[in-house]
Amino acid sequence: MTISLPGIVYFGxxxxxxxxxxxxxxxxxxxxYNLGRVPRAKADFVFITxxxxxxxxxxxxxxxxxxxxxxxxxxxxVDKLGLPNPTQLVEPNKTYMFGDITVKTIPAYNINPxxxxxxxxxxxxxxxxxxxxxxxIYVPGDTDFVPxxxxxxxxxxxxxxxxxxxYTMDVLEAVAAANTIHAxxxxxxxxxxxxxxKSKTAxxxxxxxxxxxxxxxxxYR
Numbered sequence: 001m002t003i004s005l006p007g008i009v010y011f012g013x014x015x016x017x018x019x020x021x022x023x024x025x026x027x028x029x030x031x032x033y034n035l036g037r038v039p040r041a042k043a044d045f046v047f048i049t050x051x052x053x054x055x056x057x058x059x060x061x062x063x064x065x066x067x068x069x070x071x072x073x074x075x076x077x078v079d080k081l082g083l084p085n086p087t088q089l090v091e092p093n094k095t096y097m098f099g100d101i102t103v104k105t106i107p108a109y110n111i112n113p114x115x116x117x118x119x120x121x122x123x124x125x126x127x128x129x130x131x132x133x134x135x136x137i138y139v140p141g142d143t144d145f146v147p148x149x150x151x152x153x154x155x156x157x158x159x160x161x162x163x164x165x166x167y168t169m170d171v172l173e174a175v176a177a178a179n180t181i182h183a184x185x186x187x188x189x190x191x192x193x194x195x196x197x198k199s200k201t202a203x204x205x206x207x208x209x210x211x212x213x214x215x216x217x218x219x220y221r
Contacts, residue, residue: 005158005185010217011035013054014162014190016139017043017064021132022100029064030128030139031055036221043069045098049108049141050125051077070098074105074126092126093148102131107148108141110168118167119143129156138183142190144169145177152181159183163202164194171202175209185213 009017011034018028019041026044033054043064048056048071056073058081065071065085071078072088079087090096092107106129109121119125119142127140135157140149142162159181162168168190169177178186188206192199207214 156183162190164191
């Protein structure tokens with residue numbers, strides 16, 4: 001079943017918006033890409049997981065930022081875009097505070113031999129573990145089921161997991177990750193544009209294998 005989650009907008013692929021979070025009601029975008037119809041809300045913060053074109057898209061970035069938007073990224077590629085925005089460079093396994101929003105950087109990389117060239121560990125790219133409004137939400141970026149996921153504990157309200165294979169973990173690996181993390185709700189992402197006509201089969205496999213609640217999010221178009 002395709003549903004919506006209050007306060008969360010899913011644009012497809014790995015692009016997300018969290019609306020009015022924390023005591024200061026900040027709006028967060030993660031990896032804005034292929035936005036199509038753009039919501040009126042502008043970003044207080046944009047979090048980039050890594051600089052591949054489908055995660056760091058200058059055209060889409062410009063659609064959601066103001067001059068005051070803080071852009072958070074694990075690489076210096078954002079600074080090369082010539083934007084007037086303040087930026088924050090982050091590295092894996094660190095904790096950062098943005099007002100009353102806590103963000104921990106979780107390493108994101110490939111360990112499958114067939115994928116090592118896509119997201120090498122030495123690039124120091126990241127996923128983000130957000131904590132706000134008393135909830136923990138994990139957005140992993142492009143990654144395999146890496147050992148660091150086993151350290152997330154069982155206290156997550158929501159986890160987004162890529163299931164598309166080729167560049168990230170496949171469905172069975174994502175099922176194993178989901179059942180290890182055991183978030184209250186798990187959302188598959190980063191697969192429809194990768195798998196195309198096979199995406200529905202991947203959804204079903206994921207739903208059948210994951211032991212916790214699954215949400216298939218409606219894309220904002």
